[in-house]
Each structure stands twice: as structure tokens, then as C-alpha cells.
Amino acid sequence: MSTTYPRGFTAAAATAGLKPSGTPDLALVVNTGRSDAIAAVYTANRCKANPVLWSERATADGRARAVVLNSGGANCYTGAFGFQTSHQTAEETAELVGTSAQDVVVCSTGLIGVGGEDFRAKILAALPGLAADLAGTPTAGQAAARAIMTTDTVPKTVALDGPGFRIGGMAKGAGMLAPALATMLVVLTTDAPLSAAQLDAALRAATATTFDRLDTDGCMSTNDTVVLLSSGEGAEGDGAAVDEAAFARALADACADLAGQLHRDAEGAHHDIAIEVAGAATEEDAVAVARAIARSNLFKAAIFGEDPNWGRVVAQVGTTDAQFDPQNIDVAINGVQVCLGSAPHADPAEVVFARRVDVRVDLHTGGAAATILTSDLTHDYVEENSAYAT
């Protein structure tokens, strides 16, 4: 179950030949319903990839019918030619599915700088076959989710039900996961009859506490895109209203589910780390402190070595502007209170490590809390990312 789970969506996958592996690398999701509302969130990186520059324009009016995605090349920093490629991809797709180019979102993922003539030719040649295979089946949705994988080891999908609506989705992303959604492509679909503005509000709220709090390696991508399309075919098929709050909760659940899948499949990770900062004056403070810890290579290497090195945690707290008393910080690792009042407490040898590592920091300043998900720094991470281009 994936993007085709809600009523009014079809999907397909194809092999354009962009990946040396010869596996599927092109996906298409089409909204065939009565509504063409869409909401989208893009990377905060100021150097955006060409497909993002294209799609920002395409979704500015809150309307779109199709999302075409490729792996095997990011089409980023490929100049005017690269932008033309995204534009042409949208034109051809629009022609094939019966809409206008301005209603086609384009997403690319892969190596930056890849997006030349060969790249364009392969995509354009594969589009007709891709469109011909569109189907509303679970198999089609699953195939699309597989086609957008890069270094992902498993496809990531979600499907859930709410009162009168369904939500489906697929995601890719394994490295470069960082704030403001780093190389992550997410297509969410729903049949909830909601306006573009309603979808936008729900999507921004959901991403702020899910994808935005996944920070595996601190690197912000140039291609991140999260879109949410509504076919309007829900509420028992009659387009009646659905409860907006219930939809927002369900969407947040779907995003949290996909974010968790991305977290567990992070490149080279041996430990899935959740850093909860409690007792913060504000939620912003909690996020800032948790993110600072999540970005410490020394802390991340220590967790790889299963060394409950709480000193590297407290040291990162000190790099932030958050409100706290340097003499009153507590740190627990997997439930063992290794640091109390900024001093050693329980014996770190008591900490039992597993794949999942929970770090809890208490700032004793207020009532706000937040959790950032990150990964340890491993030999495999170094290996995967030093050999990626070759």
C-alpha cells in the first residue's frame, strides 16, 4: 500500500537507464480525482536543484495533477540546460496524462551535477511507457516507491485510514537527512476533500515535527521535496467535508511513520539515536539543543563505539543559545542517569546498548521538550560517502 491507497490515484514505475544498476529509476503518481489540490514543502537550501525551481512554480497556485520522479541524477547545478530538462519532463508528462505542464511536479534525486543531455534523453524516452503503465493498484504504488530509491535499502511506504478519508505515501532518503528536509523525496496522497490551504496547513504542521526533526548527518540537500495531493474522492465518495483536525493528526502520523523508516535506513548507521531534550524554556530551545547534540561527530562516534560519553553531550549543550544553567544539566542514556547536575552520577558501565539509543537531556528550565532523530558516525557511513561518486 502506498500512494495508490487513497481513491483517485494511479502510479507507475519504469527503467530509464539512469542508474548503472539497471533497476527502475523513474516513477509517476497521478491524481485522477475531482480535486487537484496540492501542498508542497521544499528544501530550505538556497542553492536549489532545477526540479525544485520548476516545482516551486508549478505548485504555487495550490494545483497539480501529477508528480514525476527520477533517481540516478539530481539535475542540480546543471545550469539552464538542467532547468529546461525539468520543464520538458513536465511538458511531456502533462501531454501523456492529459493536463498542463504547470500542473506537473518534477523531483530528481541522485548525484549533484548529473543532468546532461544523456540524462534528459533517457527520461524523455521512458515517459510514454511509464504513463502507459499507470494503475491504481497496490503493486503500482509499491513499484513507484522502489523506483525512487538511491542508497535506500528498502522502499518506504505508508497507508492509513481516517474518518472518511485515506492517506497514502512513499518516501526515499538515506543520507543527507537534515533539517528542513534533506535529500528526501516524499509523495503523500489523500482523498480527503480539503482545499490547498487546508492541505498546506496540515502538511507544514506535520513536517515541522517529523521530517524536520530527522537529522542524520547535518547535511541539507538541494532537492528535498514533500508534496501532498488530494483527489477529493473521500468522505464516502461524495466529497463531503472531513474533520480537519482528524486529518491533521492522521497526516502527522503518516509523516512520523515515514520519518521513522528513513531514520532506520540511514546510510551506514549502526545505532538509531533519539535525543530528547526536556525541561527547556521553549520548544525552539529544545530543538536547538537536541540538534546541536545530533550534529556532534564526537558524540556520534562515541555511540558507534557504545561509549556512553555524556561529556560530549553536555559540551554540545554549551554551544547553543538556549536557556539553561551550566551547573544543572542531567543526561540519561538508555535510562541510566549518567550525569546529574552537570556531574558524574550513575556508572556509565551500566548503560546497555541496542540498535536504538535514547538520550534524554533535562535542562531544568521550563516545560518544553522536543526529540531529534539521528544516527551514529560509523565506518560504513564514511565508506558509503567517500565512494558514492565512483
Add this chain to the structure above:
Amino acid sequence: MSTTYPRGFTAAAATAGLKPSGTPDLALVVNTGRSDAIAAVYTANRCKANPVLWSERATADGRARAVVLNSGGANCYTGAFGFQTSHQTAEETAELVGTSAQDVVVCSTGLIGVGGEDFRAKILAALPGLAADLAGTPTAGQAAARAIMTTDTVPKTVALDGPGFRIGGMAKGAGMLAPALATMLVVLTTDAPLSAAQLDAALRAATATTFDRLDTDGCMSTNDTVVLLSSGEGAEGDGAAVDEAAFARALADACADLAGQLHRDAEGAHHDIAIEVAGAATEEDAVAVARAIARSNLFKAAIFGEDPNWGRVVAQVGTTDAQFDPQNIDVAINGVQVCLGSAPHADPAEVVFARRVDVRVDLHTGGAAATILTSDLTHDYVEENSAYAT
């Protein structure tokens, strides 16, 4: 030649038994000259170690006579007991060298959380022997430089002459090198007859463009201390004035020399990377962009793999608030213009790698430039930092 190179300084080293290796771990530098002026710069980390909390008070009046340093324990996050240890260390040292505790700077380096009763007892027991060995010889200065090493593979020292004055120095630091001077202890000595205010101005200017631009792993330490002591014995021994601008230049040279030594000895590094950002609107912009690149694990892993992955460079430019045109960024790696106008240019295969890697980014926005020194992300870095505490 080291801290004893200028007239009016003695130094010594001892083995207190803090390091499991049994190598020297205690050092002392004493100013025996007519002046007791000192300037100091400390970590910007808000969670400071106890010796830093002590030394900030000791140097607040611009006067100090001695610096006592230990490796084998950071005495950080060790509570009130740890602060008392720093205080007591200063008291005992003052007694032994004939000054007041308020004129003794204390520096510690090693593992955070180490600074208990055993740590204190070993230091206090070793101080009399340490003081008894004080000498103004090159050998004594060199021994002190060796005693402050932690994961450093070589001692770092400097000695140079200016018109009417000498400058000497020693430094330690291999990991946790980051902005605002990360675990770096630096003792600089001079016989230039300058006031504390003059020393302070020269020191702040010198550190801002040297130690502050060394960012090997983005981790800011809790113990960083850079001090500059003047004996006033220079200018031909008659205490006559020296040229302040000449001194500032010489001090900057000495700091750059030590920073270069720290850079080349960074933990686990296989490549010494210099990231120059030119064409920036302001020097702050240039520093911000270069630092963002220096902190990208993806970029650092690529350099380890000798992959001239310029896309990871441009992506980091985009994460900053600096002024630039996303369509007009140039990147050269070891002189090969791999990216021109934010698009591929020369074949990355032309890049020849060596231990030293020069990355040059041109923002085409203004005339400011800055260089940040960093290291690649290697298996050795992961290994050293995952096994450090055990």
C-alpha cells in the same frame, strides 16, 4: 625552542600519573620577569570546565605569573569538587613559585568527567617536584610542550624574533578543534614590554584569524585556553618600547604557525583541507560559507575518498545566509575549476590529490575572502573517537 625562548621565562614537566601511559602529564610555565602582564582567550562554550572558570577570574585583572597545565583529565563537569581542585592547584603552585593563587592560570585537558579525588591527589603530590625542576632552558620548554599532549602525535612549539622582542609558544590539540578555539591549550610567551591591554588586543586579533579558523570536526571544547604572558624583559633588556604593530604581526605569525601544526596533526586526518572563500560581500560571509563547507560530513568523506565532489560544496554554500547568486558560484579543487557558474566545468578526474587539499570557492559578490582549515572524515577519525574513553 618553546615558551622559554623569550627572556624571563622558566618551564618544567613532570609525571603525575594521570595518564595510563605513564608519560609526563603536568607542565608549568613561570614568568620571572619585571612584568606580569597577561592576556587570555577562553572557549566560547557556555558549559566551561572548572579550570576555565578558575582561570577566567585569575586573568581578569590582566596579571598572572604562572600557568600550570595537566593532560589526562579535563576536570570538566566535576562539580564543586572539581573547581576546588583547580583552586587548590593554583594555591599550591603559587606557594611554590612565590606568587598569589590569583596569579596562577590552570589548564586541564583529557576526558570530560575526569577530575575526582585521585586526580586531585596526584596533581598536588607532583607539584613540588615540578616546581623544583623549573628552568629557562630550551629543553625545559620542550618538555612542557610534550607533557600537555593527549592524542597529539607530536609536540607543537614555536619561537620567533621581532624587533626588540621574542615570542615563544606551545600548543596541544588534535580533536575537538572548532571555532572559538576548541580543545586547544596554547601558552604564548614574550619579552615584549607591553601592557595587558596591548597584549589583549594583539592576542584577540591573532586568534581571530588563526585558531578561530581551524575547524577540524566542528566540535567546540569546554577547556580551550590561549594565554599570552609578557615578562617585559625585551627591547634589549631595558624595557624600552617595542613597535606594537610589529608585535601584532609577529604574534599572528606565531599563532598561524601553531594552528598549522594543530591542523596537520588533527585526529585521524588523511587530508589537510584549506577552504578559501573569495568574492564574498564581507569577511563574515566568507567565514560563514567556508565554515559551512568545513562542517559537511558528506564533503569531508568525499575528500577522504579523493572524490572531487563539488556538488557537496555548493550545497553547503546554500545553507548559509551569506550574499551570493545561487547561479554564479565557482569551485576549484587543487586548482582544477570543476564548477563554473554553478554548473559542471573541468572534468573532476583532472583533480590530483595529495595530503594537502585546496578548495577555492568564488561567490562573485564582493572583495572579501577567508580561509578555514579542516580535515577529512576518515575511518581513523571514527576509530579514535569511538574508542577514546575505553
